[in-house]
Ligand SMILES: Cc1cc2nc3c(=O)[nH]c(=O)nc-3n(C[C@H](O)[C@H](O)[C@H](O)COP(=O)(O)OP(=O)(O)OC[C@H]3O[C@@H](n4cnc5c(N)ncnc54)[C@H](O)[C@@H]3O)c2cc1C
């Protein structure tokens with residue numbers, strides 16, 4: 001680990017004026033301490049966010065607000081979250097381990113870095129870590145990598161489960177730097193790699209995520225997160241689906257669908273949602289809609305299985321929610 | 326390849342236990358892709374288990390911290406890079422907490438902060454200030470083992486024992502969180518603790534036995 005200085009400011013104003021362009025925030029530390037040990041991240045200054053007030057989980061007529069410093073564990077079992085948005089609770093409880101969920105913050109979760117082995121190994125090239133150095137995953141080991149949103153520069157997946165649930169629910173992040181604040185949908189917040197995979201999102205240097213806003217969606221009580229992985233627990237996804245379904249008799253009134261493990265960012269699927277809306281609640285509807293998820297998929301040597309797997313993941317989540325099982 | 330001997334039992338002196346761990350670290354360094362470890366410089370330089378020379382650069386960046394460990398207040402001067410795991414093991418001689426992966430992937434380093442289980446390898450020591458830190462050494466009451474410790478012995482919840490302190494710290498939390506409703510619930514909520522020896526069935530039994538005892542169902 002490279003040397004750094006440590007500070008623990010008590011106001012957002014102080015924290016967002018860290019005085020060093022390359023300083024880094026730390027919340028739970030479960031991403032950044034790991035990456036500093038690997039020397040993937042080498043901040044000269046680490047700014048601890050834990051004395052800041054960005055906490056609280058509240059439900060209002062507009063929807064849900066989660067302070068960025070809330071822990072994954074506390075958020076998952078919060079009664080309002082569990083009752084109104086099961087997909088959020090399930091995505092969190094299927095993430096990492098009990099210990100890591102006790103440490104990790106919601107804001108940090110959304111900013112965790114890819115688990116691509118080349119990104120994590122400073123002895124190999126990686127365009128995300130060192131722009132212009134190349135992407136060995138494209139012709140190398142790429143079983144865990146993305147099939148959607150990839151470019152000739154980068155094929156790494158975004159690893160957050162929570163983010164998949166949140167883009168499905170059309171959540172936004174509130175950002176703050178100094179006194180200026182802005183609100184972005186999470187879907188817009190994340191960027192595709194294109195030629196600049198080191199720019200993963202719209203966060204400016206020194207800018208904070210202060211809170212997450214999830215719009216009110218009464219029928220999200222019927223929602224779920226299905227995660228398929230190499231082992232049953234404590235593992236990142238091969239594919240995952242965050243799905244909410246609004247059913248009226250044997251008709252689908254509305255839906256929300258996003259997938260994980262397959263995209264270079266959490267992958268929202270408005271086209272699948274449209275293909276479900278107004279259709280009969282049948283397996284045929286599900287199969288036809290899920291096909292649209294992979295319309296633009298570009299498989300690599302080791303991950304073509306994800307094309308089928310992600311469709312089946314969506315279909316199985318829909319079967320469960322639609323009560324067809 | 327020579328495998329390490331079983332860890333000496335707890336009553337043996339720290340130096341032989343350290344020797345065991347040193348040997349284990351040497352062996353695992355040969356097995357895994359060992360990335361440079363973030364051992365930071367400390368004021369009183371102690372032998373470095375990983376063989377990396379202690380860093381002395383940035384000595385002006387040392388900070389004084391106060392940790393409350395197992396009821397004791399400890400004052401340390403550390404580099405901000407020092408993890409809670411390294412502070413416990415290398416500075417406070419609390420060798421019960423184990424370093425497995427040092428990357429958050431194994432659970433061997435599990436300790437409690439204010440009663441919640443966390444990974445000490447991904448916690449900066451400076452950030453554990455003001456919290457009540459409990460390690461495996463702080464679990465027993467005098468000579469009386471904690472019910473989870475007793476249950477691990479009774480159920481043979483280990484083979485080599487390397488993962489055991491982390492398993493036990495995790496199990497204590499798993500029980501207090503109320504996640505012992507079924508075998509599968511125990512397995513899910515204990516999944517953050519890997520066991521290379523595959524003692525999982527007996528670990529589940531130990532958690533069940535301790536949970537029952539702590540609920541007062543069994544004497
Ligand atoms: C072994 C292991 C398994 C895991 N498995 C999963 C899994 O299955 N699913 C999953 O989703 N995740 C998984 N994770 C990732 C884990 O969820 C993240 O590491 C964690 O959520 C990050 O949160 P943190 O608070 O610890 O972030 P930190 O490490 O403190 O910070 C992460 C990054 O975000 C920045 N940051 C943090 N908070 C803010 C803020 N409020 N504003 C601006 N910047 C900020 C930091 O500067 C840093 O760059 C796993 C991690 C490990 C180590």
Ligand code: FES
Pocket residue numbers: 423424425426427428429430431432433434435444445446447
């Ligand atoms: S040593 Fe901390 S999780 Fe492995």
Ligand code: FES
Pocket residue numbers: 482483484485486487488489519520521522523524
């Ligand atoms: S008892 Fe050997 S690793 Fe678990």
